[in-house]
Amino acid sequence: MFPRSTIAVRTLPTLPPWLAHTLRAQRGPVPWSAVVRGALAAGPLLLTAVLVGHTSLGVVAAIAAMLAGINDRPGSRRTAVRRLGAPALAGAAGVLVGTYAGDHAGAVVLTLVLTALGLLAGGMSAIGPVASGGGTQLLVAAAIGAGMPLPDSGWARALAFLAGAGWLIVLRLALPTPGASAGDFRFDGERAAVAAVYEAVASLLDAAGTEHATARRAALTAALDQAQDALAGPRLRRYASSAAERRLHAQYAAALPLAEAATALAWAGEPLDGRAAEGPRRLAAAVRESAATGPLPAPARSAPALRALDDALLQAAHAFDQDGGSDLHTRRRSARDLLRTAFGAGGREYGLRVALCFGASAAIAQALHHSHWYGQHTHWYWLPATAVFLVKPDLGPLVSRVLCRAAGTVLGALLFAGFAAVLPHPQGLVALVAVCGALIPVSTRHFAAQTAVVTLLVLSLVMVVGEPQASVGRIGETLLACALVLIVGHLPMPGERGGHVRARLASAAGAAHAYLEHVLDGPDGSGDRAARWTLRRDAYRALSEARAAIALSAAELPALARHTEGTDEVAALLERLVDTVTAAAVHLDDTGRLDHRHSDRLTELLGELAVHRERVGLPTGVTGLAVAV
Numbered sequence: 001m002f003p004r005s006t007i008a009v010r011t012l013p014t015l016p017p018w019l020a021h022t023l024r025a026q027r028g029p030v031p032w033s034a035v036v037r038g039a040l041a042a043g044p045l046l047l048t049a050v051l052v053g054h055t056s057l058g059v060v061a062a063i064a065a066m067l068a069g070i071n072d073r074p075g076s077r078r079t080a081v082r083r084l085g086a087p088a089l090a091g092a093a094g095v096l097v098g099t100y101a102g103d104h105a106g107a108v109v110l111t112l113v114l115t116a117l118g119l120l121a122g123g124m125s126a127i128g129p130v131a132s133g134g135g136t137q138l139l140v141a142a143a144i145g146a147g148m149p150l151p152d153s154g155w156a157r158a159l160a161f162l163a164g165a166g167w168l169i170v171l172r173l174a175l176p177t178p179g180a181s182a183g184d185f186r187f188d189g190e191r192a193a194v195a196a197v198y199e200a201v202a203s204l205l206d207a208a209g210t211e212h213a214t215a216r217r218a219a220l221t222a223a224l225d226q227a228q229d230a231l232a233g234p235r236l237r238r239y240a241s242s243a244a245e246r247r248l249h250a251q252y253a254a255a256l257p258l259a260e261a262a263t264a265l266a267w268a269g270e271p272l273d274g275r276a277a278e279g280p281r282r283l284a285a286a287v288r289e290s291a292a293t294g295p296l297p298a299p300a301r302s303a304p305a306l307r308a309l310d311d312a313l314l315q316a317a318h319a320f321d322q323d324g325g326s327d328l329h330t331r332r333r334s335a336r337d338l339l340r341t342a343f344g345a346g347g348r349e350y351g352l353r354v355a356l357c358f359g360a361s362a363a364i365a366q367a368l369h370h371s372h373w374y375g376q377h378t379h380w381y382w383l384p385a386t387a388v389f390l391v392k393p394d395l396g397p398l399v400s401r402v403l404c405r406a407a408g409t410v411l412g413a414l415l416f417a418g419f420a421a422v423l424p425h426p427q428g429l430v431a432l433v434a435v436c437g438a439l440i441p442v443s444t445r446h447f448a449a450q451t452a453v454v455t456l457l458v459l460s461l462v463m464v465v466g467e468p469q470a471s472v473g474r475i476g477e478t479l480l481a482c483a484l485v486l487i488v489g490h491l492p493m494p495g496e497r498g499g500h501v502r503a504r505l506a507s508a509a510g511a512a513h514a515y516l517e518h519v520l521d522g523p524d525g526s527g528d529r530a531a532r533w534t535l536r537r538d539a540y541r542a543l544s545e546a547r548a549a550i551a552l553s554a555a556e557l558p559a560l561a562r563h564t565e566g567t568d569e570v571a572a573l574l575e576r577l578v579d580t581v582t583a584a585a586v587h588l589d590d591t592g593r594l595d596h597r598h599s600d601r602l603t604e605l606l607g608e609l610a611v612h613r614e615r616v617g618l619p620t621g622v623t624g625l626a627v628a629v
Contacts, residue, residue: 017555022400026445034072034441037171041065042457043434045164046464050426056150057160059461062433063144064091064164066457069440070450071133072168076189076230080172086130088165090121091137092158098145099154107366110146114384115359117142122354125392126347126500127338132394139358139388147365147381150465190248191287193227197255198284200224202277204262205309209271217266217579218547220259221540227252228537244290247320251287254319256533257312264305264586267579275299276306279313286320293320304590305583346503354391357488361387361481379462379473386481391488393500395447397555398489402482408451409478413471415452416459420469429460436460490559497563504549505567505574508542509609512574512581515539516602519585532585539578546571570612577605 015023042062049058068084094117101113121135145157152160200220207216231252258280265272276299286293296317301307333341341347365380386405395401419432436457443449455474462470515535550571553564584598 017561018397018399018557021397021555022403024446025449028445031074031441033175034069034074035438037072037168037175038069038440039434039438040171041069041168042164042437043430045167046433046461047430050430050464055426056152056465057156059148059465060095060144060150060152060157060160061164061167062461063458064088064141064161065168066437066440066454067091067137067140068165068168069437070444070454072172072441073444074189076193077173078232079189079230081169083130083133084165084169084172087133087137088162088169090134091141091165092161094138094141095145095161096154096158098142098147099157101142102146103154107363107370111359111363111366114139114142114146114362115355118355118358119351121358122351123342123347125354125394126344126350126503127341129394132392135354136388136392139354140385143362143381143385143388147379148465190227190230191290193223193230194248194252194255195284195287196223197227197252197259198280198287201255201258201262202280202284204259204266205272205277205280206274208262208266209269213266213269214575217263218544220262221544224255224259224537225541225544227255228541248287250319251283251316254312254316255283256537257529258309258316260533260536260582261305261309261312261586263579264308264583267583268303268305273300276309283313283316283320293317304587307590308586341503344499344503346500349497349499350393353488354388356491357387357391357485358384360488361484364480364484365477379467379470379477382474382477383481386478387485390481390485393552397552397557398486398560399557400555401447402486404446404448405451406479406482408448409455410475411448412452412455413459413475416456417469417471419456420459420463420471426464429464432460433457433464497560498553498567501546501549501553501564501567504542504546505570508539508546508571508574511535511539511542512578515578516581519581519588529589536578536582543571543575543578546574566612570609573605573609573612577602577609580605 042065045065046055046058046062049055049061068088071083071087072080073083097113097117101110105113117139121138124138125132125135141161145154150157197220200216200223204213204216204220207213231249262280265276275297279296279299282296283293285291293316296313299306299309299313301310342351361384365383368383369380389395390401390405392401396404419428423429423432436453439453440450440457443453459470459474515532515538518532518535546567550564550567554561554568580598580601584594584602587595587598
């Protein structure tokens with residue numbers, strides 16, 4: 001044995017966040033149902049169009065199916081309708097505007113039109129993931145409509161685009177998925193999402209009093225968000241339309257008081273007996289199997305939060321035996337709220353950056369095109385379309401996006417050059433499109449892999465429509481777009497940098513303020529419980545979105561990341577505040593008053609938030625309740 005003093009401990013160097021994000025890939029089982037849908041989407045659409053003599057429209061439909069396939073993520077059918085359908089409508093509008101602008105406007109006017117679309121789409125993207133997907137498809141489709149040399153009219157292209165995306169939606173609705181269970185074909189992700197909520201409650205109860213409690217509470221928030229989205233998707237009627245669906249809604253609603261009690265127990269910081277988590281786990285199994293709950297073990301009723309947990313278990317058992325529906329405790333944002341988000345600080349900053357990238361890339365592409373840089377090839381639309389994906393923060397930090405896009409494009413272009421030399425035309429290229437469509441759901445786990453697959457698919461479509469092999473041009477334009485977006489991403493913009501992060505944080509602070517105010521309102525502090533659960537869901541969802549934006553900003557290069565320094569500390573304070581308010585609400589339900597532990601902690605947290613308010617731009621209201629406490 002070596003003496004302790006002679007042992008050298010060697011540690012591996014820690015990668016900077018922007019590089020670590022570049023090398024990180026998502027993990028999980030292969031989504032076979034999405035792979036099948038991808039194989040049946042773009043390739044068969046293109047083959048059908050070739051057979052009937054409308055190859056150009058088939059190319060447009062295949063592009064739409066490809067873009068929809070990128071958005072075809074795990075989730076319920078109802079979630080998929082909104083996630084795939086709304087961006088498809090925006091894409092069809094982009095094709096229409098781009099086609100007519102490209103046909104009737106000169107280079108300067110066309111560039112101005114595309115720049116204005118970039119400003120609009122960038123502001124839209126601040127609203128949320130679906131709006132962001134719509135903004136992306138609007139711009140990509142506009143560039144394709146303006147630049148792809150096709151003989152069809154704008155309306156024909158727009159209808160072909162809708163048909164391509166619509167075909168994938170039909171496949172999503174019609175084909176069975178692994179999540180479909182309990183003999184009800186309509187349910188797939190909904191049932192699994194609600195079961196995951198009960199599992200997350202049990203995991204949080206297991207982690208009470210340990211260092212894992214905070215992470216388990218965050219996992220519970222994510223599970224509730226996913227279940228809420230899965231059940232709140234579009235339907236023909238406003239309310240649940242079947243007994244099975246109403247029962248599933250009631251089961252989701254029954255999880256909310258359980259989640260509240262579990263959060264209060266985790267906040268108390270005392271370990272619990274394993275019996276406490278057994279009930280939620282049996283409820284999770286009952287949801288998955290659409291079966292009866294059976295007898296549920298009751299926890300000890302020695303504390304307010306434990307009594308709340310026991311009461312919530314009894315209410316859940318009753319809800320599982322009933323067919324009555326229940327409110328999803330979600331609050332729809334009004335058009336005014338959406339406009340305020342789009343034109344707020346985050347929307348303005350992002351809109352200006354997207355407009356500058358998209359407009360500048362279109363101008364450069366037009367200049368190169370009219371100077372015959374492309375020779376006989378008319379691919380100028382590739383440059384602005386590539387810039388759209390590179391400027392999207394949804395896909396990771398700026399440098400990570402650029403590195404992955406460059407590597408993926410080079411790999412995809414080289415692979416296509418080899419395939420194009422040996423595959424028969426057009427049959428082999430159509431088969432390659434089908435294979436790429438099947439690979440898209442798997443490739444979305446890493447941006448470089450997704451880029452490689454999309455590059456193969458796009459180059460195949462371009463060659464099918466009659467263009468020569470263009471791998472070299474694709475690489476050159478991607479590298480040019482990477483350089484452009486890197487430059488624009490570091491340019492100063494009007495207003496304060498990090499506007500998107502601050503807007504998310506301010507929204508979370510406002511939601512926390514509304515939740516706290518509601519809990520402290522009234523003689524017993526409890527108020528309307530349904531309204532309280534809605535406000536708690538709003539607060540935790542807003543905090544989750546703020547956390548995601550902060551983590552993304554922190555992984556940027558130091559020159560960009562420094563603009564949002566300290567926001568993670570404020571988000572942590574807000575999370576502790578919302579946890580404390582939840583624990584206080586449970587205590588108020590049981591005793592009718594706050595004890596000194598809750599009031600002292602609330603006062604302390606509000607004081608800390610007041611110190612940070614000016615630093616990160618929190619609204620004044622969230623720090624103004626210290627006297628009320």
